[in-house]
Amino acid sequence: MITFRNIKKIYTGGMNTVALDDVTFEIAKGEFVSIVGHSGAGKSTLLKLITAEEKPTSGEIFFNGEDIIKLAPKQLPYHRRRIGTIFQDFKLLPKKTVYENVAFALEVSGCLNKEIEKSVPQILEIVGLSNKIESYPSEISGGEQQRTAIARALVHRPALIIADEPTGNLDPISAWGIIQLLLKINKLGTTVLLATHVKDIVNNIKRRVITLDQGRIIRDHSKGRYAI
Ligand SMILES: Nc1ncnc2c1ncn2[C@@H]1O[C@H](COP(=O)(O)OP(=O)(O)OP(=O)(O)O)[C@@H](O)[C@H]1O
Ligand SMILES: [Mg+2]
Structure with a gap:
């Protein structure tokens, strides 16, 4: 599904920062992959290259065989609709309810009301928020806010979910709930790419782990462990 070939990313500007250096890997449809590494190792940069928010300095990136x-x-909106993104800060609209936050993602892409009324409750059921649809973000817990953000990321039925430190603002128990939800979504057929610092989470997932160090892949193990 995703192929990186000899990717180099240098941020130019005040000073040149090599964020990724000769990064090569493949991710198949249906995988659950954790990307780990110290702060500044290049995790977010790698994810931004997949969504085409950033362009590499050199190298090739393919998404379903397409040179992105x-x-x-x-063509970028079409590419990005294939990917659901989740971040550390939930980026919810504070004046909209849980239901409206999720529905809004469909409204802006021109979806019919009938379609929205059918999809949104289904997705809120998957993330376990059927009882909070009328609540505003300020009225629900951090874990529930992140579930709302995950529901919003799922509305376009993306082939890939990218989660950049999705548990950064959560206590360990809520965090593990979010990881279990990502594992469930993966089981339902969505490829998941998770960038995280959290050692216990990575070791409990027991799936593939790609370790970055100063922009280079230093380890890529199926059933990997967090070892930096
Ligand atoms: N927009 C930017 N302009 C210049 N340098 C950047 C930019 N974004 C990231 N960098 C630099 O690129 C390197 C990799 O950053 P990146 O954000 O990918 O790391 P990260 O592994 O996600 O770190 P963290 O765990 O802190 O989120 C760092 O040295 C960072 O300072
Ligand atoms: Mg980051």
């Missing part, structure tokens, strides 16, 4: 570096700006 060559996508024209008008």
